[in-house]
Every structure is written in structure tokens, then in C-alpha cells.
Amino acid sequence: MTSPLPTVRTAAETSANTEVTRPAKTSGERPASRVRRHLPTSPWLFAAPGLLVVAVFILYPFVSTVVNSFTDRRTLIPGEFVGLANFRELLHDDMFWTGLRNSVLYMVGVVPALVLLPLLLALLVQKNIPGITFFRSAFYTPVVASIVVVGLIWVWMLDERGLVNSLLEAVGIGRVGFLSDQWLLLLSAMAVTVWKGLGYYMIIYLAALANVPRELHEAASVDGAGAVRRFFTVTVPAVRSTMVLVAALSSVAAFKVFSEVYLMAGPNGGPAGEDTTLVMLVQRTGTGLTGRVGYASAISVVVFVVTVALMLLVLRADRKEDA
């Protein structure tokens, strides 16, 4: 059976074949030789603009943040090296632990929903029936909507006198403090994150589902498997890698959540700051004319370490499954 992929020649093969395919030698140097001579450096030249951008906008801020985390730098005052003092202070800062708790809870609450619900949604809109494009677009709309607009809409809906509470009161349940209770506020923000992220992950799953061989479903059907069984025995194994990818992406995003909680809980982070997440704490501590840049950098370093650890954990779990 011939491979559908174009043949890739090795350097040795290319070298051997040049004897046959090489055109007659003409005066001067051949163009192919010129290209080969510049090969080792030219990739770096092509990459240089990108590398420069990475160095200035990613590498430098990153290194700067790590360096600042060991100083008592403030917005307008360079500060001095204080060793691990900022990290030691973090251990005794109640607000840091509140932020860490909320960020972890956010991840635990949001990630399973963002792994499963978009998959189910993708299965629903996968079928080519009349009008399905409308539904695909509708589910994707929250993804392209501004998070500020989304946040404001949900704040209006969940307000003490908003649409949701009016409905709840009309059916006799009474008004619920979605935006005044510490835990309900966090849950409400999670719901907004899930609602906004559904369409994005649905598109990723749609691409993965398109690659699941139809023959597998047909074979399972012939063997008597129903829709649910086919989902667990054919679909889930086929998109498992995509599920891992979605889990990794959504867990990092959830751990770094800022906008939803900021918009719904207010700049203070909910009642008594109880809904503050780690990134909100970075913003609150490190900005403004009196911002504690060194301390905020220390929190940022913790966020970085945790997100890297999360990625490694997910990838490791994926590799184990593959083995």
C-alpha cells in the first residue's frame, strides 16, 4: 500500500540523487549551493523579528517579574533586594490564601463542565441538518462577545432586582443573593465562564469529531451498541487527546481568572474580598501609585509555578494513558 503522504527525502538520498538530477554545470555558482551555504544562519534571520518580540514582550517582563519578586519595589520607588521576604509574607497573608482557595475552587468547578458540556454540544450540532449553522453560530456568539459586555449583562440579570430574581420571586422561590453572597457570587462567575467558553471548546471538539472514522460507529452499531454506548466506547476514546487539551487549556485559564470575578464581585473582590482570586490580588496589590510591585510579583511567580505544574500534571496523565 502506498503512503498518502508525500515522500520526504533524507539528506543522504538527496545527495545521492543529485548525481542524476543535477543539471549541466554552467559558469558561476549554482543557486542551490548558495541556498545550502546560507541554510544554518538563515532560519535565525527569519526568526529574529519574532524572537525580538518574544524577548521584549514576554521574556523581559517574565525575568523582570521574577527579579522584582525578590525586592520591595513599589510603583515609583525601585526598592531593594529583600530575598525571600515577600514569599515569607505570602505565607502569613490571609488574602493570599483566600485568593489561592478561590482560584483552585474556580478551576475545580469550571474545568469538568468545560471538558464535558462542549463535547455534548458539539455532538448535537455536528449533524448536518437544515438550520444547524444558525445554532453553531449562536453557541459561538458568547465567545466573540466582549467579556465586559458579558459581565454587565449577567450582573443585570443576577441583580437583586434583575431578571432571574424576578422570575424566582414570581414562582415563589424568593430573591436569591447571587451578587451578595460569597459562594453564590463565585458560582455565578463560574457559570459565566462556562457559558462564555462553551462555544470555543465546542469548535475544538467539532474538529476532533470530524476525524472520528464513521466506520467505527457503524461497526459498533452492527454489534448492537446504542447511542450512549457508542459515545463511551467510540467517541470518547477517539477525542480523548482533545479532552486532555481542553482540560489543560481550561484549567490554566480558570486558575488565572480575573475579568468575570472582577466584573461581578466588584474591584474589592466580593463581600470583604472573599471572592478575590490570585490574579485579582496581583492587580489590586501591584497597581496604582502606591502599588507594591515586589509583593505582587511574588504572587505572580506563585501563579506561574502553579500553572506550569498544572500543565505538567495534565500532560503526564495523558502520557500515562497513552502508555
Next chain:
Amino acid sequence: MPISRRALAAAAIAVVLPLSACGSGGDDSGSTDASGKIQGNITFQTWNLRANFKPYFDGLVKDFEKKYPGTHVKWIDQPGEGYADKISADAAGGTLPDVVNVSPDLVAPLAKAGLALDLDKAAPKYKKEYLPGAWASHQIPGTDGTYAFPWYLNTGPLFYNKGLFKKAGLDASKPPKTYDALFDDALRLAKKSKGKVATLANVPTIEDFGRYGAPLMNKEGTGFAFNDAKGVELLTKYKELYDAKALDPQALTATPESTGKKFLTGAVAMNPGSALDLSKFKKDAPSLYKNIGITDQITSTGKVNMYVMGVMVNSRTKQKPAAVAFAHYVTDAQHQMEFAKKVAIFPSTAGSLDDPYFTKQDGSDETRVRIAAADSLKSAVNYTPVLFSEQMKTELRNSVAKALQGKESPKTALDNAVKACDRLLQQQG
């Protein structure tokens, strides 16, 4: 030719190293000498004024350039939201405009970092043109100078919904004037409406503690003191209001915008504001406007709260004479008076408040509010300590919220807030 790892590392360092020179520099605050010819290009930054007052500022700039040939003023206006962050980014990046619209709490860190020009040294001749209290409002504890020209002053009345007062059986013509009367009326309103109508939607701020009579800082200005008996008493009363739903349940997460909306919809009976709000009520809530009541700020000290706005000169400006001249031009008596007639603010220049515009009634609500506010300004106090940073405001709000939720006693909550604010004050240096 392959590039070695060492060469790559060297290239990376070459890219990154020069950047490490960015950020705030030393404390070279430059000289305070503002004498010399008034000329050159300067930038002037204001805070949320372009939308409503573009013609005024365009005219102001044009007149200044005409008066001082050879000068050119570039006016920049920034949104109110995140203004402090914008200034801090400019200050840290060395791009702070030459003349900047600031409030005293913004001046404090800039002055401490040597970025605000000391006007007591650079422009002492102008001091007598301003109200003494207004001139002093930009003096920073721990420093010797005055770091901004006082611009406009503002204070605001308290608006109340007469309809809601009447429904609760209260006399709408006699709104509360003291905190005790306010608390009594609020509890009655909540009881009558079965918790559906709150009287207030904001948790107490540092200004409330000041108006209630609690000392905010010690005499030396080295530590906070709002956890005294008066402060604890105020917070205890607010806890009673919160439990009775006389303080809106969402007050713990409220912003000035959200409380304004609640007042517009009749969910809240009282809200602080300014004369500017009257036109907003007329347009957005006509039924509320028919029922609007206007009263003075609640205060137990007899002195209302006053907000002060200033115009600072960047100490590192290359055009010091022009920058100082323009900052003074914007804030002199003539231009403050012109600006006051366009918007509900009050001049900080000596004698301006005696103008008939601020003393003579014409029967309209706007004039009544303006005259009452101008009168109260004569004894008003800026209760916000200049050293009270955003981080400190957050600490106080969090502690107040813990007390209102019953997680901490009012005394413990305020002790913790003072402790946290003192720690932040020490870290500020």
C-alpha cells in the same frame, strides 16, 4: 555558519539588558527654579473632562498661547476609570505630562517620589490668591512643600426620595440631619417596606468616620486612629442597619455607579450626589425627579466633606516656567470662576465664593443646591487623609464588610483595619 548557544545567550542578554534600565529612575527631582521666559511645548493632562468641556479647555489653551507667544499646550484627557494607574504608568515610565490634574491622594506618592514640583519654592507668590485651606490641601505629611495648585472644590448634598419617606410614614419635609436621625429613619423605612426599601446603599467610608467624629489619624500623621470609640459606634450602628436591610444587601459589593442606579429605580431612599445629578434625574427618572428631596450631608461634626482637585507641575518638566505659568493660569480666580459657571464646582480662590453667583437665590433647585453647597464649603473639611491609598481603602472596606456580616466584632474589624493601614503606611515610607 551555525550559531552557538553562547552566542544566542549573548544576543538575548544584549536585547534584555538595555531594557533593565527602564522603569523609575532615581530621585532626581530637578531644580525648583521656575523663573525664565515662558515658552516652549508643554502637555496638560486632565481627568474625564473632554466629553463635556472641550470648548472651555480649547479656549483656555488658545488664550494662554496668545498671551504667551512661543508656547504650545497639548491637552490630553484621560478617562476617570484607571486614571491613577495611567499616571503611575507615566510616572514609572518617565512620560508624566508637564501639568497634571490630580487629587491630593494622587499627589502624595508623586511628591514623595520627587515628581511633583514644590510650589512653595517654585511659585510662592501665588499662594495668597487661594483659600488657605485649599492651598494646604496639597501639603503632604512627612514633606515640607505644597505640591499642586488648588483647583476646584466640590461637595454635594444628599438626595432623598420623598415618596418613599411618605410611604413609611415619615415627614418628607424633615429629612434626617444627624446620624442618629438617619439611623432611626432608615430602620423605620426598612420595617415599613418589609426590607424591600433600603435607605443607604454604601458601606461607611473613611469620610463617614470623619463626619461621625472619629479621629482619622494621630496628631503626628504617623498612624491611623479611626478605631476609637466613635468609629466603633458608627460601625455598630451600620451593622444594625445591615441586619434590618436598611442598608442594601448588595452594599458590600457596591460601587458609586451601582448605588446611583438603585436610587434611580427607587430601591434606595437616600444617596449622596452633586448638583450635576439633578439634570440626570430629570432625564433618566422623571417620576423620581418629581419626588426628589435635597438635604445637607449628614454630619455630627458640623463640617461637611469637601473634595479638592489640584493641578500639579511635573518637577522634571523641561519647560518649568511655562508649566508653572499654565498651571496657575488654569487655576486663577478668573478661570476658576468661568469654569464654575459651566459646571457645578466651586472655586478655591480667595473671595470667589462671595460672588453673587454663589450667594443670590433665583428660586430654582439648581441655585438652591449651589448656594447651600457654597455656604457649607466655608467650613468644610477634606476628610480623606492624603496618605490614604487605594490599598488602604480596600483594607477598610474589607474590615467593614466582615463586621457587617458578623464575622468580626466592629472593634476587632476596625483594629485590624488600622493595623493593616499602618503597615501599608510604613511600607510607603
